[in-house]
């Protein structure tokens with residue numbers, strides 16, 4: 001069933017488990033996410049970036065919505081890193097049930113103003129909102145943050161921000177970063193910061209940049225002819241600990257990108273004569289499904305769908 005983000009994330013924060021939010025860009029990615037979550041009886045979030053909207057538009061949004069409506073688990077369709085009020089409203093008009101307004105690159109007051117506008121409009125239509133406070137290292141689609149300029153979320157500011165904006169969940173900067181090369185020269189996750197922020201707030205907290213970049217996948221990528229440098233991601237233990245302390249939404253894109261590329265590369269390597277798209281998109285979907293299953297188990301979302309549906 002298609003539900004709002006709040007319906008999925010509030011029980012997750014209360015129940016101390018995490019729900020992964022996977023980025024999608026096509027049918028096979030969406031199937032890997034939703035069908036695997038169904039198999040494991042887990043709630044799940046499917047998110048589209050503004051880039052995904054540019055790429056797949058209403059066609060892709062409809063694929064997600066239709067698959068979600070027919071699924072026996074709660075699924076939310078979420079806008080990832082919405083860059084403006086207009087972008088958030090456009091996503092709502094397209095049928096999204098959850099939107100992110102990422103005004104974290106503005107100063108504190110401007111972030112509050114922009115977030116509040118989106119919250120008021122979205123809530124009037126029954127749609128949930130994610131906002132972001134603090135800055136992640138690495139590359140975001142709309143802003144390149146130098147590692148030294150990245151700053152972690154201040155707990156007191158988080159409390160003020162939540163009170164003043166009414167956001168439903170909040171992305172906090174806790175040491176993770178987007179992409180396949182995470183956490184150079186410092187510990188990945190500031191667990192004490194998560195605990196502090198969680199102890200002062202009640203809404204679900206969101207971790208961006210949470211791909212694991214598993215060695216097994218990067219090894220397979222290289223063996224199949226891919227080139228990748230010293231890639232690193234967030235350890236499973238860090239995620240398990242983070243969700244016990246208040247992180248309820250865990251964003252994952254890079255792992256599915258790597259998995260899809262491994263599936264395609266291996267398929268072409270083992271059969272260079274192949275040109276039936278199903279013979280290389282299918283394997284990509286299979287490798288992505290393994291990643292989705294792993295994350296659902298690590299975060300404790302597996303088996304939680306029925307409890308959510310009863311609420």
Ligand SMILES: O=C(CO)COP(=O)(O)O
Nearest residue numbers: 179208209210211253254
């Ligand atoms: O945060 C993300 C999307 O918003 C994705 O993070 P990764 O690059 O770690 O997959």
Ligand SMILES: O=C[C@H](O)COP(=O)(O)O
Nearest residue numbers: 023049051052141178253
């Ligand atoms: O955080 C960003 C996501 O990984 C989406 O990336 P994208 O803008 O290339 O679709």
Ligand SMILES: [Zn+2]
Nearest residue numbers: 102104132140
């Ligand atoms: Zn951001």
Ligand SMILES: [Zn+2]
Nearest residue numbers: 178208209251
């Ligand atoms: Zn992100």
